[in-house]
Amino acid sequence: MQITSFKQYEEDYKKSVENPEQFWGEVAQNFQWRKPWFKVLSWNFEEPNIKWFEGAKLNITENCLDRHLATNGDKPAIIWEPNNPEEESVTYTYKMLHERVCRFANVLKRNGAKKGDRICIYMPMVPELAIAVLACARIGAVHSVIFGGFSAKSIADRINDSQCKLVITADGAYRGNKQIPLKDVIDDALIGCPTVEKCIVLTHVRTPVSMLKGRDVWWEDEVKHVNDICEAEEMDAEDMLFILYTSGSTGKPKGVVHTCGGYMVYAGYTFSNVFNYKPGEVYFCTADIGWITGHSYIVYGPLSQGATSVLFEGVPTYPSPSRFWDIVEKHKVNTLYTAPTAIRSLMSFGEDPLKGKDLSSIRVLGSVGEPINEEAWHWFDEKIGHSKAPIVDTWWQTETGGIMISPIATVTPTKPSYATLPLPGIQPILVDENGTEITGNGVSGNLCIKFPWPGMLRTTYGDHERCKQTYFATYENMYFTGDGCLRDEDGYYRITGRVDDVLNVSGHRIGTAEVENAINMHAGVVESAVVGYPHDVKGQGIYAFVIYPEMHGDVDLTKKDILQTVTRVIGAIAKPDKVLFVTGLPKTRSGKIMRRILRKIAEGDTSSLGDTSTLLDPAVVEEIIEAARKL
Numbered sequence: 001m002q003i004t005s006f007k008q009y010e011e012d013y014k015k016s017v018e019n020p021e022q023f024w025g026e027v028a029q030n031f032q033w034r035k036p037w038f039k040v041l042s043w044n045f046e047e048p049n050i051k052w053f054e055g056a057k058l059n060i061t062e063n064c065l066d067r068h069l070a071t072n073g074d075k076p077a078i079i080w081e082p083n084n085p086e087e088e089s090v091t092y093t094y095k096m097l098h099e100r101v102c103r104f105a106n107v108l109k110r111n112g113a114k115k116g117d118r119i120c121i122y123m124p125m126v127p128e129l130a131i132a133v134l135a136c137a138r139i140g141a142v143h144s145v146i147f148g149g150f151s152a153k154s155i156a157d158r159i160n161d162s163q164c165k166l167v168i169t170a171d172g173a174y175r176g177n178k179q180i181p182l183k184d185v186i187d188d189a190l191i192g193c194p195t196v197e198k199c200i201v202l203t204h205v206r207t208p209v210s211m212l213k214g215r216d217v218w219w220e221d222e223v224k225h226v227n228d229i230c231e232a233e234e235m236d237a238e239d240m241l242f243i244l245y246t247s248g249s250t251g252k253p254k255g256v257v258h259t260c261g262g263y264m265v266y267a268g269y270t271f272s273n274v275f276n277y278k279p280g281e282v283y284f285c286t287a288d289i290g291w292i293t294g295h296s297y298i299v300y301g302p303l304s305q306g307a308t309s310v311l312f313e314g315v316p317t318y319p320s321p322s323r324f325w326d327i328v329e330k331h332k333v334n335t336l337y338t339a340p341t342a343i344r345s346l347m348s349f350g351e352d353p354l355k356g357k358d359l360s361s362i363r364v365l366g367s368v369g370e371p372i373n374e375e376a377w378h379w380f381d382e383k384i385g386h387s388k389a390p391i392v393d394t395w396w397q398t399e400t401g402g403i404m405i406s407p408i409a410t411v412t413p414t415k416p417s418y419a420t421l422p423l424p425g426i427q428p429i430l431v432d433e434n435g436t437e438i439t440g441n442g443v444s445g446n447l448c449i450k451f452p453w454p455g456m457l458r459t460t461y462g463d464h465e466r467c468k469q470t471y472f473a474t475y476e477n478m479y480f481t482g483d484g485c486l487r488d489e490d491g492y493y494r495i496t497g498r499v500d501d502v503l504n505v506s507g508h509r510i511g512t513a514e515v516e517n518a519i520n521m522h523a524g525v526v527e528s529a530v531v532g533y534p535h536d537v538k539g540q541g542i543y544a545f546v547i548y549p550e551m552h553g554d555v556d557l558t559k560k561d562i563l564q565t566v567t568r569v570i571g572a573i574a575k576p577d578k579v580l581f582v583t584g585l586p587k588t589r590s591g592k593i594m595r596r597i598l599r600k601i602a603e604g605d606t607s608s609l610g611d612t613s614t615l616l617d618p619a620v621v622e623e624i625i626e627a628a629r630k631l
C-alpha cells in the first residue's frame with residue numbers, strides 16, 4: 001500500500017475520490033480483521049453520523065502486536081531513551097511488548113476494568129505509557145491520556161467528563177532537570193472524582209508518594225499477581241478506542257472520540273506513506289503520547305506497521321541543545337518527526353551543538369503542530385537533512401486522527417512552509433465566510449473537508465450536539481477545521497493558522513476562553529481578554545489584558561499571582577507570556593470584546609487599528625496602547 005511515485009499518488013488520489021469505498025476497502029485489506037465489514041462507509045454530515053467498516057470485528061492490538069510475532073517478534077518495537085543520557089536506553093522487541101501489554105491488560109481486569117470502561121492515563125514518556133495505552137485497547141477499555149503538564153483541576157474535569165473508573169499514573173516524571181510529582185497532582189485531582197475506584201501507580205522517579213488504602217496499588221506489585229496470557233477483546237469497528245481532550249474556541253475542552261477500525265486503518269496507512277517507512281528503519285517522533293501526534297505516530301501508526309520507534313522521555317535541550325542530535329547518532333535514526341517550536345528553539349543555539357554529530361542516517365524529516373516558517377524550514381533542511389532528506393510538513397488535527405495534507409516523502413515535491421497536497425481520500429475545500437466554495441488556484445479561505453475519511457472523529461464524548469455545532473454546523477455539509485488556508489498557483493496548500501479563538505503555543509492548542517476563565521478566577525480580577533501574538537520560538541505567545549481595579553501591593557507580584565492561578569487551573573503550558581493591567585477593554589455597544597484591536601496592540605502594530613467607530617468607549621483604546629508601550 002506504499003505509494004512510490006508521484007504518478008501513483010495522482011492515480012490513487014483520483015481513485016480515492018471517484019470510488020472511496022473501493023479505495024479504503026483495499027487499504028483495509030492490509031490489516032487483520034476477525035470478521036470483515038459488510039459496508040465500507042455510511043455517512044451524513046448533518047447529524048453527523050459516520051461509520052467505517054460497518055460490521056467488521058477486530059482488536060487494534062492484534063494489528064500492532066500479535067500479527068508481527070511470527071516473523072518479527074525479535075525486532076525492536078520501542079527503543080526507550082531516558083531523560084538522563086547517562087542511564088541505559090531500553091529496547092522492547094515486539095515479543096516483549098506483547099508480553100508486557102498482555103500482562104498489564106490482566107492487571108487492568110484484576111482491578112475491575114472491562115470493555116467500555118474509561119481509563120485515565122497520566123504518565124511520563126516511558127515504555128509503560130505505551131503499554132498502558134495498548135493494554136486498555138487489548139481489553140476494549142477506552143483510554144483518555146492526559147498530558148503530564150496539565151493541572152489537577154484540568155485532570156479532574158476530564159476524568160469527570162468521561163466518568164473514568166481507573167487512573168494509571170506514576171510517582172513522578174523527569175523533564176530535563178525538573179521533576180514533576182505526577183501522583184501528587186493525581187491525588188489533588190481525585191479529591192473531586194467520585195467515579196474513580198482504583199489508581200495504579202508506576203514507580204519511576206521513586207519520590208515519596210501517598211498511597212490510599214483500597215484505592216491505590218503499585219504497578220510493580222500488581223504485575224506479579226497475573227500471567228501474560230490475555231486474549232484480545234473482540235471489538236466492533238465503530239466501538240470507541242479512545243478519548244482525547246482538546247481545546248476549542250469556547251468553554252471547556254472537549255473529548256474527541258476515535259473508534260477502532262477507521263482510526264487504525266488511517267493511522268497505519270498515513271504512517272507508512274507519509275514517512276515512506278521501510279522495514280528495519282528507526283523512526284523517532286519527539287511528540288508526547290499525551291497529544292494526538294503521540295497516539296497516532298508513536299503508538300498506533302508505527303506499531304501497526306511493525307516499525308521501530310524511539311520513545312524519548314526528555315526535552316530537546318537537556319542536558320544540552322545537542323540532545324536530539326545525540327539521539328539521532330546513537331540510535332541511527334532514519335526519520336525524525338518533530339515540531340517547528342523545537343526546531344526554532346534548537347536553531348537559536350547556533351551550529352555549535354551540531355558539531356561532530358553524525359546525522360548521516362537521516363533520510364526523512366517531518367514537522368507537525370503549527371505552521372513552519374521558512375527560516376526554520378531551511379535550517380531543518382540544510383543543517384539536519386543536509387539538503388538530502390525530504391521534509392514532510394504534515395497538517396492535521398486531534399479531530400482528524402491522522403495526517404491530512406502533507407507531502408509523501410520521496411514522492412511529492414516539497415515547498416518551504418507548504419503542507420503541499422491532500423493525501424488520498426482527503427477532499428479539502430476552501431470557503432468564504434458564507435460557506436461558498438472558493439475555486440481555482442491562487443486563493444485563500446477557510447479550510448473545510450467535504451468528504452469523510454476513516455480517521456475522523458465520530459463525536460465529542462457525552463455531547464454529540466457539541467460535535468455537530470463545532471465542526472459541522474458552521475458550513476453546511478462540510479467538516480470545518482478552524483484553520484485558514486491558502487492554495488497557491490500550483491494547487492499547493494499552505495495553512496496560515498487558526499481563524500477561531502484558539503491559540504497555538506509551542507504547538508499546543510489552547511483556547512483563549514479557557515485562559516480567560518482561569519485568569520478571572522483570580523481574586524481581584526474583574527475581567528480579562530486573551531489574544532495571541534507572534535513569538536520567535538513558541539510560534540504564538542499569550543498576551544493577557546486584565547482589569548484589576550484595586551491594586552494595592554506590588555504589580556509584578558500580582559502578575560505572578562495571576563500566572564500561578566492559571567498554572568493551578570489549567571497547567572503551566574497556558575501561562576500568559578505578558579500580562580497588562582488595564583482599566584477597561586474595547587467593547588462594542590452590544591458588549592462584545594473587539595479582539596481584533598487587542599491583537600493589533602499585542603503585535604505592537606497600532607498604526608492600522610481599523611474601524612473603531614462601533615466602540616462603546618473609543619478612549620479606552622488609547623489608554624491600552626499607552627499602557628502597552630510601557631510594558
Ligand code: 6R9
Pocket residue numbers: 246291292293367368369370371372393394395396397398399419481482483495496497498504507508509
Ligand atoms: C496534529 C496536531 C491542530 C492545529 C491545526 C493547525 C495546527 C497542525 C500543522 C498546523 C500548520 C501544520 N497545525 N499541524 N498548522 N501546519 N503542519 O497538531 O493536532 O494539537 O489538535 O492541533 O494545529 O492550526 O488546526 P492538534
